[in-house]
Amino acid sequence: xxxxxxxxxxxxxxxxxxxxxxxxxxxxxxxxxxxxxxxxxxxxxxxxxxxxxxxxxxxxxxxxxxxxxxxxxxxxxxxxxxxxxxxxxxxxxxxxxxxxxxxxxxxxxxxxxxxxxxxxxxxxxxxxxxxxxxxxxxxxxxxxxxxxxxxxx
Amino acid sequence: xxxxxxxxxxxxxxxxxxxxxxxxxxxxxxxxxxxxxxxxxxxxxxxxxxxxxxxxxxxxxxxxxxxxxxxxxxxxxxxxxxxxxxxxxxxxxxxxxxxxxxxxxxxxxxxxxxxxxxxxxxxxxxxxxxxxxxxxxxxxxxxxxxxxxxxxx
DNA sequence: TATTGTTATACTCTATAACTATA
DNA sequence: TATAGTTATAGAGTATAACAATA
Numbered sequence: 001x002x003x004x005x006x007x008x009x010x011x012x013x014x015x016x017x018x019x020x021x022x023x024x025x026x027x028x029x030x031x032x033x034x035x036x037x038x039x040x041x042x043x044x045x046x047x048x049x050x051x052x053x054x055x056x057x058x059x060x061x062x063x064x065x066x067x068x069x070x071x072x073x074x075x076x077x078x079x080x081x082x083x084x085x086x087x088x089x090x091x092x093x094x095x096x097x098x099x100x101x102x103x104x105x106x107x108x109x110x111x112x113x114x115x116x117x118x119x120x121x122x123x124x125x126x127x128x129x130x131x132x133x134x135x136x137x138x139x140x141x142x143x144x145x146x147x148x149x150x151x152x153x
Numbered sequence: 154x155x156x157x158x159x160x161x162x163x164x165x166x167x168x169x170x171x172x173x174x175x176x177x178x179x180x181x182x183x184x185x186x187x188x189x190x191x192x193x194x195x196x197x198x199x200x201x202x203x204x205x206x207x208x209x210x211x212x213x214x215x216x217x218x219x220x221x222x223x224x225x226x227x228x229x230x231x232x233x234x235x236x237x238x239x240x241x242x243x244x245x246x247x248x249x250x251x252x253x254x255x256x257x258x259x260x261x262x263x264x265x266x267x268x269x270x271x272x273x274x275x276x277x278x279x280x281x282x283x284x285x286x287x288x289x290x291x292x293x294x295x296x297x298x299x300x301x302x303x304x305x306x
Numbered sequence: 307t308a309t310t311g312t313t314a315t316a317c318t319c320t321a322t323a324a325c326t327a328t329a
Numbered sequence: 330t331a332t333a334g335t336t337a338t339a340g341a342g343t344a345t346a347a348c349a350a351t352a
Contacts, residue, residue, distance in 0.1 A: 008253060009216070009217050009250050009253060009260055009262065010216070010217050010253065011217050011219075011252060011253050011254055011255075011260060012215045012216070012217050012218045012219070012222060012260075015211065015215055015218060015222055015225075015226045016214050016215050017211070017226060018214070019210060019214055019275065020207055020210055020211065021298070021302065022279070022298070023278065023279075023282055024184065024188055024282050024285065024286055024294070024297070024298065024301075025184075025185060025188030025189060025192060025203065025282065025285075026207065027298055027301035027302060027305075028181050028182075028184040028185040028188065028301060029181075029185045029203075030228075030301070030305045031177065031178075031181040031301050031304050031305050032178060032181040032182045032185050033228060033305075034304060034305045035177055035178030035181065036178060039178060050178065051319095054173055054179065057172055057173055058168065058170070058173065061169050061171070061172055062165045062168055062169050063162070063163070063165075064162050064163050064164050064165050065165045065168060066164075066165070066333075066334095067333070067334065068332085068333060068334080069165060069168055072168075073168050073170060075183075075186060076320090077320070077321065077322090078333075078334065078335080079320095079321080079322085079334090079335075079336075079337090079338095080319075080320065080321085081334090082334075082335060082336080097162050099164060099333095100161060100162060100163065100164050101164055102164075102328080102329075102332090102333075103327080103328055103329080103333095104326095104327065104328045104329070104332070104333040104334070105328095105332090105333055105334075106333090106334080107162055107164060107165075109162065122172065125176065126175070126176075129176055129177050129178065132177065132178075132304065133177055133304055135303050135304065136300060136303060136304065140300055140303070141177070143296065143300065144177065144297070144300040144301070144304075145174070145175070145177065145180055147289065147293055147296065147297040147300070148177075148180040148181060148183070148184050148297070149174065149180060150288050150289060150293070151184050151187060151285065151286055151288060151289065151297075152180075152183045152184050152186075152187045204342095219310080219311095220310075220311065221309085221310060221311080229343090230343070230344065230345090231310080231311065231312080232311090232312075232313075232314090232315095232343095232344085232345085233342080233343065233344085234311090235311075235312060235313085252310095255309090255310080255351080255352075256310095256350080256351055256352080257309070257310040257311070257350065257351045257352070258309090258310055258311075258351090259310090259311080
């Protein structure tokens with residue numbers, strides 16, 4: 001019985017992604033990256049990366065919030081927040097005040113300039129998300145947010 | 154008219170996250186991180202990070218796929234794939250074969266050991282995702298995947 | 307001339323250990 | 330003794346430039 005002749009291996013014309021597309025983690029990451037890509041373009045004018053934006057927005061909406069509370073909310077580590085906070089402070093967007101009940105902590109507050117910038121930036125962020133999610137109806141988008149939050153909240 | 158006495162600034166008891174929770178990017182990232190956290194735990198036994206898993210799975214389901222096709226599909230950069238591919242090859246999970254039509258490229262193929270490992274790993278990945286998405290009904294999960302894909306596909 | 311795969315390297319992001327000041 | 334904030338540093342992940350081989 002003769003051995004089979006050397007197999008000719010075929011090329012892939014179209015990549016079959018059906019399996020990985022069944023995975024929530026894969027799909028969530030792809031959407032996350034799609035949003036970040038547009039975010040970096042549109043928010044460059046405000047010199048805000050996604051993490052800067054999240055931190056500054058939480059400070060605007062939570063006057064007196066501490067670094068530790070920001071870490072807990074956003075899943076950041078304290079050492080990685082130090083430079084970010086100092087950067088926002090040097091830009092005159094926020095300022096530290098003594099915490100009313102805890103001498104170790106600082107309460108973070110947006111300045112008038114910080115509030116004005118974030119008012120614009122939040123409008124831009126919402127607009128950019130409208131574009132990224134343009135293929136979704138208002139109802140679908142609402143459902144999407146609700147289901148995402150149901151997973152991690 | 155006396156100057157106002159130094160303002161006492163309040164502390165934040167509960168963080169108000171209502172604004173950022175309206176953002177698709179924020180929610181998608183949170184879910185992505187929630188899945189990755191469990192993924193790293195459960196897949197450590199297979200020594201597969203999320204990116205290793207995605208690459209190996211695509212190779213299993215697309216015998217003869219090239220590095221460049223993997224990069225295009227997963228949004229990776231060629232230089233960052235070289236070490237990953239070599240690692241999978243050294244572990245005996247995949248092998249390179251000459252591409253049938255393009256002498257510059259290699260076709261990537263899973264070995265028997267690679268196919269066996271990925272059969273287990275894909276079962277584990279699906280199981281772990283079931284746990285992460287446990288708060289969702291089957292119907293809700295299907296809707297979530299469909300809406301996520303509608304955004305980026 | 308363009309593309310695949312590769313090397314080298316830089317940059318960013320994330321994680322760990324240890325310190326201080328205060329609770 | 331524990332916690333908030335900080336410093337220094339290590340590690341992982343991501344990005345750019347340049348090259349050889351082939352199209």
